[in-house]
Amino acid sequence: MMLKTILGPGKISEEQTDRIAYSSDASQIRGKTKTVAWPEIAEEVTAVVKYCMRNNLNIVPRGGGTGLVGGAVPDDSVVIDLSKMNKMEIKDDYVIAEPGVILEEIINIESDKFFPVRIGSMKACTIGGMIATNAAGMRSLKYGKTIDWVEELEVIDGKGNKIKVGKEKIKDFCGREGTTGIITKAKLRLAKKPKQITLSILSFENITSLVEKTRELVKNRNVSIVEYIDKKTSEMAGLGNKYHLMIEYESDEGNIKGKEMEEVWKMRESLYPLVAEKGYTTIEDPEISLENIDKFLHWLQKNDIPAFGHISIGVVHPHFKKESPLIKEMFEVVKTLKGSATGEHGIGIMKKEFLEKEKAEEIKKLKKTYDEKNILNKGKVI
Numbered sequence: 001m002m003l004k005t006i007l008g009p010g011k012i013s014e015e016q017t018d019r020i021a022y023s024s025d026a027s028q029i030r031g032k033t034k035t036v037a038w039p040e041i042a043e044e045v046t047a048v049v050k051y052c053m054r055n056n057l058n059i060v061p062r063g064g065g066t067g068l069v070g071g072a073v074p075d076d077s078v079v080i081d082l083s084k085m086n087k088m089e090i091k092d093d094y095v096i097a098e099p100g101v102i103l104e105e106i107i108n109i110e111s112d113k114f115f116p117v118r119i120g121s122m123k124a125c126t127i128g129g130m131i132a133t134n135a136a137g138m139r140s141l142k143y144g145k146t147i148d149w150v151e152e153l154e155v156i157d158g159k160g161n162k163i164k165v166g167k168e169k170i171k172d173f174c175g176r177e178g179t180t181g182i183i184t185k186a187k188l189r190l191a192k193k194p195k196q197i198t199l200s201i202l203s204f205e206n207i208t209s210l211v212e213k214t215r216e217l218v219k220n221r222n223v224s225i226v227e228y229i230d231k232k233t234s235e236m237a238g239l240g241n242k243y244h245l246m247i248e249y250e251s252d253e254g255n256i257k258g259k260e261m262e263e264v265w266k267m268r269e270s271l272y273p274l275v276a277e278k279g280y281t282t283i284e285d286p287e288i289s290l291e292n293i294d295k296f297l298h299w300l301q302k303n304d305i306p307a308f309g310h311i312s313i314g315v316v317h318p319h320f321k322k323e324s325p326l327i328k329e330m331f332e333v334v335k336t337l338k339g340s341a342t343g344e345h346g347i348g349i350m351k352k353e354f355l356e357k358e359k360a361e362e363i364k365k366l367k368k369t370y371d372e373k374n375i376l377n378k379g380k381v382i
Contacts, residue, residue, distance in 0.1 A: 003035060003078075006047045011038045022079045025065040029349060031073040040084045042154060042162060042184040049182070049375075050160035052078055058378040061178040063099060063129030066121040068283055069348030071133070071177050075379055082128050085184065094151060095188045099128025106188070113190035116143035116224075119344075120269065128183045134175030136344035139248075141312035142224040143191065145344070147174040154185035158371030172366055177346045178377040179363060180370040194224075198254030199261050203242040207301065210243045211294040211311075218290070218312050222251040227268065228311035230301065236274040237267055245311070272319075275306050280319035282327065286334040287343030288314045299333050315343030347381045355381065 004012045012035060013019075019033040034057065039045045052059050060079045062072040072079075086100035093113055095106055103122040106115045119125060119137035129135075131153070136145045143149075153165040155173055163181065165173060173181050204210040210228070217223050225248035229237065234244050246268060247254065256264055272283065288296050293314055300307050300318055303326055309317040320327050331341060331354045341347065341354035360382045367374060367382075 003037070003048065003051050006051060007037060007039065007044055011040070011044070012036070022062070022081070023074060025062070025067045025070065025072040027068050027070040027073065027348065027350065029070040029073045031070075032076045033074045033079050034076050035078045037078060037080050038084050039080060039082070042085075042156065045080060045082075045085075045156045045182055045184055046160045046162060048078065048080055049156055049158065052375055053158065053160060053373055056373070057375065059182075059375050060377055061128070061132070061182045063126030063132070064102070064121070064124045066125045067129065067133070067348060068285075068345050069342075069350040071346050071348035071377070071380055073349060077378075080182065082182075082184075083126065093190050095190060097127045097186050097188060099126055099131075099183045099186070101127045103127065103130060109190075111190070112193050114193050115149065115188060116191045117146050117149060120272065127186055127188070131174050131183055131186060132176065132178050133344065133346040136310060136313060136315055138225045138227060138310055140310055140315075141218060141226060142221075142250075147171065149189045149191075150174055150186055151189050152187040153183055155181035155183055157181045158373060158376045172370065175346075176363065176366065177348065177381050179381050180366045180376065182376065194250035196250065196252055197261070198249050198252055199256040199264050200247045200249070200254040201239070201256070201264065202245045202247065203240070204244070205242060207243060207294055207297045210245060211290075211297070213245060214293075214311050215290055217245070217247060220249075220253075222249050222253060223312075224248045224250050226310075226312035227308065228297075228316060229271065229308045230297070230306060232304070232306040233271055233275060233308050236278070236306075237271060239267075271308050275319045278306075279321050280306055282320040282322055282324070283345075284318050284320070284327065284330065285309070285315055285343045285345040286318075286330070286339050286341060288316070288334060288337050288339035290314055292337040292339070296333065296337055296339070299330075305330075310343075313343070314339070349380060352381065 058077040083100040085098040089096040227246040229244040307318040
């Protein structure tokens with residue numbers, strides 16, 4: 001039976017325009033699309049997976065396509081676009097969301113509760129993609145990563161089985177970049193909204209004093225965000241030729257309040273476009289402990305590499321010109337500092353050679369359990 005017959009009209013395409021449109025994600029790496037599927041319910045995802053398993057076809061699940069490491073780039077694959085699975089049910093202290101729900105829709109819920117994982121691409125990224133990469137974001141210091149807010153999952157494995165996943169097995173799918181299963185529903189816990197939020201921006205002449213202040217701030221229970229902005233990026237943003245920390249307090253400790261905070265957020269959201277305009281279009285996301293972060297920041301400064309990011313959890317975003325030889329050198333520095341190649345973007349295609357051996361072994365074991373025929377996001381991560 002043909003895939004078109006299984007899903008019905010309007011839900012499958014082999015048109016060249018669609019195949020080209022789905023051949024890349026935000027990484028700009030180009031692949032080859034065989035077919036595009038737009039399921040609307042979990043049973044349709046199951047039907048596509050079973051068809052692909054019988055016909056030995058590779059599947060690439062896709063959300064908003066905002067990934068920066070090629071995680072949704074096909075290799076003569078069937079692309080399952082989950083964006084039409086976008087229903088959301090709001091309860092008192094949790095949300096049940098399908099994978100195509102956009103993060104901003106959850107952030108804008110009118111309630112005394114909120115979803116605390118806030119990332120730069122929130123206007124376009126989907127919940128399914130966030131779970132697949134275990135997105136971190138700005139408030140990770142206080143609220144952790146996506147996995148800390150996932151209560152239950154509904155997943156389709158590589159055999160087309162629908163699995164209900166409880167707390168103890170969530171790690172088998174969260175952060176696995178679609179290699180172990182396709183998320184079709186998630187129960188997400190909400191946090192109580194803070195009574196007050198204020199901000200501060202602090203400037204520093206040198207990295208040493210900035211890192212010392214960061215180590216002090218992370219001990220303050222009222223601090224939810226500590227963002228780093230280096231000298232080069234600060235100048236582009238109009239902050240002057242100094243290093244900066246942007247701090248969010250869930251108290252009145254900050255000196256920026258009310259509507260003024262909106263301007264600070266606009267400035268923070270403008271950083272990547274500003275840096276990209278200067279040709280630094282490749283963004284990385286290594287994770288290094290606060291104990292060693294100063295050594296890493298000094299290396300970036302010495303090599304004139306613009307950077308900003310979530311310093312409170314050791315995830316900084318250095319920006320490089322395309323195909324810069326410094327990228328490979330940076331990963332060697334990260335390894336020396338006992339850091340990780342990725343803190344939130346994932347491994348995808350681009351960082352496979354830098355994946356720690358033990359993490360690769362974990363994925364291989366999970367593949368044997370959930371995707372023995374290796375049809376789910378084949379060639380990604382490992």
